[in-house]
Amino acid sequence: MSAHDAGLVLIRVAVVVGFQAFLVGVILLSLLGGGAGGDEPGSDDDDGPGGRHPEPWRPPPEPFVSWPDFERQFAEHVEALRARDKAPAG
Numbered sequence: 001m002s003a004h005d006a007g008l009v010l011i012r013v014a015v016v017v018g019f020q021a022f023l024v025g026v027i028l029l030s031l032l033g034g035g036a037g038g039d040e041p042g043s044d045d046d047d048g049p050g051g052r053h054p055e056p057w058r059p060p061p062e063p064f065v066s067w068p069d070f071e072r073q074f075a076e077h078v079e080a081l082r083a084r085d086k087a088p089a090g
Helices: 001-034 067-086
Strands: none
Touching: none
């Protein structure tokens, strides 16, 4: 291989490696930047640009549970199961 051919191969390798390094840099900046596109107009948080943090997940509030109603519904459910099991098949 001549010096000229070796130089072309070296240039091609440098271009490919440089392009890959550029892509890795862009991906890292987009991941670490966290949406630094600025706040939405009218937002009241003072976290700075792109500083909106999602609210932590909380389970939905549980409705009031009446113990007598639960006992009544459970007794009805048990009776329905017994009636289903005692019914003649087919």
